[in-house]
Amino acid sequence: MKKFFSLFKKNKATGERNTFLLLGAIITGLMLLMVIVGLFYTPYNPTKMDASAKLQGISLKHIMGTDNMGRDVFSRVMYGSRITVAIATFTIIIGAGIGTIIGALTGYFGGIADEITMRIIDAMLAFPSILLSLVFVSLFGTGTYQVAIALGISFIPSFARIVRGEFLRCKNMDYVEVARLQGVSDIRIIFVHILPNTVGVLLSSVMIGFNNAVLAEAGLSFLGIGAQPPHASLGKMLSDAQGYLFNRPSYVISIGVVIVLMVLGFSFLGEGIKRIK
Amino acid sequence: MGNVILDVTDLHIEFHDHDRPETVVEDFDLMLEEGEIVGIVGESGSGKSMSALAIAGLLKRHALTKKGRIMFDGTDLLTCDRKTLRSYQGDEISMIFQEPMTSLNPVKKIGWQVEESLRIHHKDLDKKERKRRAIEMLTAVGLGDLERPYERYPHELSGGQRQRVMIAAAMIGEPRILIADEPTTALDVTIQAQIVELLRKMNREKGTAIIFISHDLSLIRQICKRVIVMQKGNIVETGSVEEIFKNPQMSYTRKLIAAIPQIDLGDDDLKG
Amino acid sequence: MRYILKKVLSMVLTLIVVSLCVFLAFSLIPGDPVTRMFGTEATPELIAQYREKMGFNDPLLVRYFRWFTSFLQGDMGTSYDYKVPVAGMLAEKIPITLTLAVMSFVIMVIISIPLGIYTAKYENGIIDHIISVINQIIMAIPPFFSGILLTFFFGVILKIFTPGGFVSYTKDLHGFLKYLILPAFAIALPKAAMATKLLRGSVIEEAGKDYTRTAYSRGNTTNAVLYLHVLKNAMIPVITFMGMALADMVAGSIVIEQVFGIPGVSRILLSSINNRDYPVVEAIIMGIAIMVLVINLLVDIIYRIIDPRIEVEE
Numbered sequence: 001m002k003k004f005f006s007l008f009k010k011n012k013a014t015g016e017r018n019t020f021l022l023l024g025a026i027i028t029g030l031m032l033l034m035v036i037v038g039l040f041y042t043p044y045n046p047t048k049m050d051a052s053a054k055l056q057g058i059s060l061k062h063i064m065g066t067d068n069m070g071r072d073v074f075s076r077v078m079y080g081s082r083i084t085v086a087i088a089t090f091t092i093i094i095g096a097g098i099g100t101i102i103g104a105l106t107g108y109f110g111g112i113a114d115e116i117t118m119r120i121i122d123a124m125l126a127f128p129s130i131l132l133s134l135v136f137v138s139l140f141g142t143g144t145y146q147v148a149i150a151l152g153i154s155f156i157p158s159f160a161r162i163v164r165g166e167f168l169r170c171k172n173m174d175y176v177e178v179a180r181l182q183g184v185s186d187i188r189i190i191f192v193h194i195l196p197n198t199v200g201v202l203l204s205s206v207m208i209g210f211n212n213a214v215l216a217e218a219g220l221s222f223l224g225i226g227a228q229p230p231h232a233s234l235g236k237m238l239s240d241a242q243g244y245l246f247n248r249p250s251y252v253i254s255i256g257v258v259i260v261l262m263v264l265g266f267s268f269l270g271e272g273i274k275r276i277k
Numbered sequence: 278m279g280n281v282i283l284d285v286t287d288l289h290i291e292f293h294d295h296d297r298p299e300t301v302v303e304d305f306d307l308m309l310e311e312g313e314i315v316g317i318v319g320e321s322g323s324g325k326s327m328s329a330l331a332i333a334g335l336l337k338r339h340a341l342t343k344k345g346r347i348m349f350d351g352t353d354l355l356t357c358d359r360k361t362l363r364s365y366q367g368d369e370i371s372m373i374f375q376e377p378m379t380s381l382n383p384v385k386k387i388g389w390q391v392e393e394s395l396r397i398h399h400k401d402l403d404k405k406e407r408k409r410r411a412i413e414m415l416t417a418v419g420l421g422d423l424e425r426p427y428e429r430y431p432h433e434l435s436g437g438q439r440q441r442v443m444i445a446a447a448m449i450g451e452p453r454i455l456i457a458d459e460p461t462t463a464l465d466v467t468i469q470a471q472i473v474e475l476l477r478k479m480n481r482e483k484g485t486a487i488i489f490i491s492h493d494l495s496l497i498r499q500i501c502k503r504v505i506v507m508q509k510g511n512i513v514e515t516g517s518v519e520e521i522f523k524n525p526q527m528s529y530t531r532k533l534i535a536a537i538p539q540i541d542l543g544d545d546d547l548k549g
Numbered sequence: 550m551r552y553i554l555k556k557v558l559s560m561v562l563t564l565i566v567v568s569l570c571v572f573l574a575f576s577l578i579p580g581d582p583v584t585r586m587f588g589t590e591a592t593p594e595l596i597a598q599y600r601e602k603m604g605f606n607d608p609l610l611v612r613y614f615r616w617f618t619s620f621l622q623g624d625m626g627t628s629y630d631y632k633v634p635v636a637g638m639l640a641e642k643i644p645i646t647l648t649l650a651v652m653s654f655v656i657m658v659i660i661s662i663p664l665g666i667y668t669a670k671y672e673n674g675i676i677d678h679i680i681s682v683i684n685q686i687i688m689a690i691p692p693f694f695s696g697i698l699l700t701f702f703f704g705v706i707l708k709i710f711t712p713g714g715f716v717s718y719t720k721d722l723h724g725f726l727k728y729l730i731l732p733a734f735a736i737a738l739p740k741a742a743m744a745t746k747l748l749r750g751s752v753i754e755e756a757g758k759d760y761t762r763t764a765y766s767r768g769n770t771t772n773a774v775l776y777l778h779v780l781k782n783a784m785i786p787v788i789t790f791m792g793m794a795l796a797d798m799v800a801g802s803i804v805i806e807q808v809f810g811i812p813g814v815s816r817i818l819l820s821s822i823n824n825r826d827y828p829v830v831e832a833i834i835m836g837i838a839i840m841v842l843v844i845n846l847l848v849d850i851i852y853r854i855i856d857p858r859i860e861v862e863e
Contacts, residue, residue: 223804
């Protein structure tokens with residue numbers, strides 16, 4: 001634990017502080033806190049409308065103001081972040097989960113199946129991720145769950161590629177050879193011996209992936225084909241709020257800032273972790 | 278005794294990368310006469326390459342102090358301004374390096390790289406004349422048989438050929454001093470001998486003085502008359518090659534001599 | 550030449566794979582296209598008649614072949630909803646989306662190359678640190694939000710931009726281009742931030758290589774080493790990135806067109822996704838796919854020009 005905290009202190013040798021790690025930890029911590037607290041408590045009922053309090057500015061009563069139906073924006077943001085985080089998490093579970101399995105199997109066994117899979121994956125990776133998501137959304141239809149699945153599938157190729165690379169690197173290492181000589185089964189070698197060694201790489205890809213998932217979900221919701229009512233995600237809220245940019249800029253900007261902070265926290269964390277070594 | 282063209286006195290180099298300053302070269306002296314070939318020998322980390330880089334004006338690290346004097350043409354290369362230093366680099370003082378594989382720019386044509394010194398220092402020459410000289414130089418270093426060497430890229434050549442290109446680029450301005458920092462270490466033995474022979478030819482034909490740096494005394498013996506032995510940043514012994522082989526003063530020098538494979542010892546033919 | 554031929558061949562192969570995937574995906578999803586076309590007016594006889602007429606009863610591969618060849622000839626099928634050829638629907642919109650993407654690309658290049666070189670040259674200087682933080686922030690701002698922020702800043706505060714004031718290029722080319730500047734910036738900024746970061750790292754890495762020492766030994770100035778020697782090498786990874794960025798920008802325009810109310814391909818794509826008007830969706834996706842492949846081919850060719858080593862490594 002002490003070692004953990006020392007990461008945030010000034011490095012005695014170089015006199016440098018890992019600002020990225022510190023900022024990333026603080027921002028991500030605050031965001032997570034907001035999501036978790038939002039599960040049990042919001043200052044106002046996020047769906048309760050109040051015709052007498054439409055489009056209010058920032059005040060002590062409503063720290064992000066109110067929306068066009070008089071709902072408290074901060075309460076809605078707390079609620080919306082939950083949806084966004086949930087979809088992003090689901091996306092990563094599908095993408096990283098299936099991607100890891102594909103990458104592990106193709107990387108370990110190689111052969112013609114590997115050739116074909118990688119051809120397809122390379123072709124998929126050549127396309128802009130938003131386009132890929134749009135293809136899957138149009139196949140599965142719009143809706144919260146469909147979007148989560150569509151995003152998850154479009155995240156599979158990048159994870160598969162990364163994990164495959166790691167497996168190619170590891171599969172001829174001594175400890176794998178030893179395990180093989182001892183008669184350990186391939187499946188066991190893959191999941192018990194090699195996979196734990198790819199955790200470092202996988203973890204940083206998950207961080208980047210999470211960010212991309214948040215952005216992709218927000219983008220799709222913004223286009224009106226992401227999470228559907230009653231699941232108001234941050235992207236959907238932002239696109240609703242955009243129309244009021246001129247009457248009440250604080251409404252749309254505060255929602256946007258929350259999205260940015262969510263992404264920024266993770267990207268700072270990722271950058272900070274890279275600089276630990 | 279010929280004219281002294283380079284006079285290095287009391288050269289001191291210190292690195293400050295770590296908590297405590299680290300002295301890499303101490304009290305280094307070197308006098309080079311016109312057309313002479315001097316060897317500097319020592320193990321890795323003995324400071325020989327650092328001294329050479331200092332003379333070539335290529336010590337660029339921030340955390341570093343240099344003291345002493347490197348007199349060339351009445352100018353102290355250690356303290357003169359960058360512009361003056363640059364006017365000598367590549368024109369009067371050239372350098373070739375240990376790694377021919379990485380010392381050439383991978384995305385530029387050989388010809389472009391060979392004639393670079395002319396482009397920088399002899400602006401009066403036109404493109405055609407530069408190219409003519411570059412091709413002449415490439416022929417002189419033995420790449421004349423190569424098909425259109427001027428248009429080639431480094432990756433198309435072998436290590437030995439690349440080192441020849443480096444020599445051509447270094448010699449095209451007919452410098453007075455050529456610093457060769459382990460020029461053959463990365464090459465096969467047969468290629469080594471060819472490169473050494475080429476350097477000797479350049480010395481003979483153009484009268485260029487050479488500072489030949491190596492960890493291999495047998496190579497030094499093939500090409501140099503005079504040698505400086507370095508250890509841990511200090512000069513431990515200096516004198517004629519014959520003297521040092523016959524009567525090494527320091528155990529370190531004896532160790533270096535002992536490190537030469539037996540076949541080379543007493544093989545007088547190689548001395549040329 | 551053989552290299553280019555090989556790349557073109559591989560592109561054609563990928564195109565076939567992609568088109569097959571797209572075609573199969575949209576053919577295998579549940580729902581009968583003919584029923585979909587006629588909606589509530591559909592009668593079993595009408596459906597059967599049309600199925601036969603439009604060749605829906607043919608084997609899948611025959612249908613694919615027919616669809617693909619007619620696509621290449623410019624016949625992209627007929628919209629279910631509008632009953633007009635898709636090609637005609639898109640013809641007017643494509644130039645808008647493409648202009649936006651190209652403008653974004655130019656902006657990205659103009660910003661990132663000088664900044665990348667500068668921050669690498671003055672590595673760890675104060676400006677380098679400031680730019681690295683700004684970069685990190687910009688990369689976290691999704692284009693649709695930066696679009697909103699830019700609208701707010703230039704439209705609400707400075708009042709030099711009229712949101713929704715789009716004019717078509719057929720009416721007023723100058724006004725059209727002027728309106729696209731802000732959206733183009735919104736698309737370009739995060740990519741420019743990434744490209745700057747990448748170029749900076751690449752220049753710093755190349756500057757540490759042996760050949761720069763050789764260049765200095767010939768009497769080059771720092772700038773000469775940077776521009777004549779390092780830059781060309783450092784650009785190699787950046788070009789790959791920029792090619793991918795251009796492809797992303799074509800797709801990214803879809804979102805930004807929504808933010809700025811630009812009637813490009815985006816609107817048609819979204820409404821056809823929502824209404825399951827598959828021929829339109831297929832056509833747009835294939836169109837973008839072809840563009841992406843062509844961009845990749847161009848990147849490969851530029852690569853070949855810059856890096857002479859490529860052919861050998863193949």
